[in-house]
Amino acid sequence: MTFAATVLxxxxxxxxxxxxxxxxxxxxxxGKWSLNPVHIRDFAADKHRxxxxxxxxxxxxxxxxxxxxxxxxxxxxxxxxxxxxxxxTPRGKPISQVRIRALAEGPGVTLLCGRFEGFDERIFAGxxxxxxxxxxxxxSGGECAALMVLDACIRLxxxxxxxxxxxxxESFEDGxxxxxxxTRPPMWEGRAIPEVLRSGDHAKIAxxxxxxxxxxxxxxxxxxWERHRDARV
Ligand code: SAH
Numbered sequence: 649m650t651f652a653a654t655v656l657x658x659x660x661x662x663x664x665x666x667x668x669x670x671x672x673x674x675x676x677x678x679g680k681w682s683l684n685p686v687h688i689r690d691f692a693a694d695k696h697r698x699x700x701x702x703x704x705x706x707x708x709x710x711x712x713x714x715x716x717x718x719x720x721x722x723x724x725x726x727x728x729x730x731x732x733x734x735x736x737t738p739r740g741k742p743i744s745q746v747r748i749r750a751l752a753e754g755p756g757v758t759l760l761c762g763r764f765e766g767f768d769e770r771i772f773a774g775x776x777x778x779x780x781x782x783x784x785x786x787x788s789g790g791e792c793a794a795l796m797v798l799d800a801c802i803r804l805x806x807x808x809x810x811x812x813x814x815x816x817x818e819s820f821e822d823g824x825x826x827x828x829x830x831t832r833p834p835m836w837e838g839r840a841i842p843e844v845l846r847s848g849d850h851a852k853i854a855x856x857x858x859x860x861x862x863x864x865x866x867x868x869x870x871x872x873w874e875r876h877r878d879a880r881v
Pocket of ligand 1: 736737738739760761762763764765766767780781782783784785786787788789790791793
């Protein structure tokens with residue numbers, strides 16, 4: 649089955665962009681996923697094809713119009729009735745690997761990209777739209793966020809990643825960061841690869857990796873570590 653992505657955007661020419669090359673590009677050529685960028689402006693009703701208006705209450709910037717957004721979403725839902733609709737917004741729930749995995753197991757996704765000051769708030773409840781953020785940063789538009797979400801989904805689709813196992817051990821899959829990696833040369837500028845990794849003792853290597861995953865998560869991401877610990881008790 650093909651994972652069908654629909655992207656609602658004012659900049660359809662930004663797609664597939666980086667998803668047209670490498671792993672995702674190959675997977676698309678092989679029909680493992682498809683992409684339909686839809687121009688939000690096509691759903692503007694007036695002769696100037698207006699998509700935005702000034703914010704109620706005043707202030708800087710422009711706001712994407714709810715009626716135009718609704719028409720674009722309705723169109724996407726006609727094409728892909730079972731795909732969840734996600735709006736890219738820094739006010740949304742931070743996207744997680746758990747959510748990505750669930751999306752990748754589904755029929756596809758419709759991603760709504762904002763610009764300017766963002767969306768008229770009424771669209772979310774009015775069209776049952778899930779608000780997601782890609783982190784505590786502010787982008788100039790939702791397109792890069794949509795590319796991130798799609799990239800994360802596509803690599804999990806069946807047959808996309810080379811080694812079948814390489815998905816399961818990654819960071820976040822078990823609520824922890826992954827252990828660190830090394831490759832040849834064994835010594836570089838006075839820095840050696842940890843001896844245990846060259847020992848050939850697989851049990852010892854596995855124990856070292858587990859210990860580093862725990863330790864690095866605890867030090868770098870106390871938030872993840874706490875959640876991981878709470879989940880075990
Ligand atoms: N005024 C908004 C920011 C608008 S940025 C606010 O302060 O919350 C313009 C668009 O970029 C947004 O509508 C959204 O689609 C996208 N965007 C910016 N930062 C994002 C983030 N962290 N995650 C997802 N989308 C983001």
